[in-house]
Amino acid sequence: MKRKNVHVKPYLLTKKLLPENQETPIHFLAGNITPLSYFYKRNHFSYPKLMTSFFHLQVEGNVKVPRTFSYNEILSLPTKTVKVMLECAGDKRSSFQPKTFGEQWGEGALSQGYWKGVPLRTLFQYTGIRGSAKEIVFEGHDTGMRTDITGIFAYERSLPIDKALHPDTLVAYELNGEPLSFKHGYPLRLIVPQWYAMASVKWLKKISVIDGSFQGPFQAVDYIYYPEKNRDAGKYPVTTMNINSTIQQPLDLAILDKGVHTIQGIAWTGEGEITKVEISTNDGETWMPAVLQPKTDSPYTWVNWTFFWNANAKGECTILSRATDSMGRIQPEEALWNRKGYGYHAICRVKVKVE
């Protein structure tokens, strides 16, 4: 009864076309690197139009010697390659109850690969930084309108100076050995390990060192946790990724036959590293450790894990996964609800039926 499954493949899952927002079919991907054709896309605006100005990067503001680097100059500087996962701050937004507005990301607004580029700090060796500097602002070439404020905005985000100068914060120009694809930021893109990916500005245009705290709308309006529906009280900014895990298989609401099944998935965290993933096959009554795939060559990626489960009783069953990291963080029973739907990271839960 051999079957031929000609050309069976998943596709990116479209959440919105304009701007183009598509998630990785994470439940159907094995392996540790996300192929380019499955790398998730999250855009705030329509794609910019590539122009020659894209090949010059301005560094200005509170620096000693403002300077514009050409693309070729950047390519000629000492390189660094870092394996980094990127996760959209809205990943798993569709899991919030009550629902929050915005793209209804499932569990695939995340991908990972090898980013090659120049450490951002290298560029500042040429310009210097004044002592009063507090933040560094990154502007992309992508611009457009917002629903809430009138005007044309560029996509701009800032980083605190320490994070910006971390040796693994890159101005990247290659992904997995190839020049960045245009949709993922060609020619130059910031890569900020450990932070949600709104920080990894694409189509990098300008870098400005500032004294104060940047208040652009993608910093001070969006990418803020607002714990209350109708007031801004208690708000705080979205920065590093929460500890998280996802069950890739079995699929939620799947029907399985009796027998041994492999439960598999991924786990990640924005600080430290994953130390443990536990699985429950009885809705949290008891927990057993999953087997973590040996640590890879980077602290900035997800970990693959597996768990063999002997499904020997017919009926419905709820499977949970719960990750713990080296900072002592553990996935909570419930995610913190917030108005814009960021950072969902509750224990992962799938319900299956064994026949």
Next chain:
Amino acid sequence: MKRKNVHVKPYLLTKKLLPENQETPIHFLAGNITPLSYFYKRNHFSYPKLMTSFFHLQVEGNVKVPRTFSYNEILSLPTKTVKVMLECAGDKRSSFQPKTFGEQWGEGALSQGYWKGVPLRTLFQYTGIRGSAKEIVFEGHDTGMRTDITGIFAYERSLPIDKALHPDTLVAYELNGEPLSFKHGYPLRLIVPQWYAMASVKWLKKISVIDGSFQGPFQAVDYIYYPEKNRDAGKYPVTTMNINSTIQQPLDLAILDKGVHTIQGIAWTGEGEITKVEISTNDGETWMPAVLQPKTDSPYTWVNWTFFWNANAKGECTILSRATDSMGRIQPEEALWNRKGYGYHAICRVKVKVE
């Protein structure tokens, strides 16, 4: 501020890879014909392996003269082309509350196109049918295992004799002017207008006329409405499509700016034709008629509709669509919950936020 959106396109949405089940990105498609690359795929088993036997169609059982038709013979018979939509009985399954097990189809397990073939009744002019015949059984070349019963099964379904002999029930070999693609049933596929698409058997192998009522598992176990969770009481078979509508735009939980927006979608029914689609922009307090696109060349397709909405107040808003057909059927407030999650057709509902 002109933008170039190079190569922005949706993809099929993968629900499962083995067997391959992918839905149409219906929210992102305009027009009235589903391009082949976006035609939804719903399989019970892995794809069969194409063999020369696929080019012979046996007609047997309670016929006067059993006969095997070759593919070439079928191509030489008088043709008929009918525009038909196909909808999976599990379309919108993910909308059921409580959730039901199985592929969690969104709203895109449906597609339509022009099917060309030979009316099934034409084949019976060659074989005759005995007077005692009650049903006609259609067997596909696709076979495999089930989770609930041991053994290897072929995909087999039956039709009552009247439906089978309707002049628009086809043995089809072309879709939109091209030979069927293999994944959609090449070389020969049954097309049954108005019924949920489990009836439109792909890779047609054998047609058997029987006296009794067919009891294969895809007829007597699956594709049955079971209104109760733990008992089979009140069960009845899935046959024609329920009256239904889907709002394609705006997307559920979208954030919109103030101003005029086009609400657009589709409506369809399994008997008669759509006579009215009503829209509410205040969660059902008041209803206004949508504009239906002029009737197309077929009674077996969905109707496109639009409604202009002046979103002049900020805040959250629930938009509903409700279709009525010429048989007097109207979409209900709540769908009939059933254990296997078939035929969801409640009023379509999207929530948006105007900023």
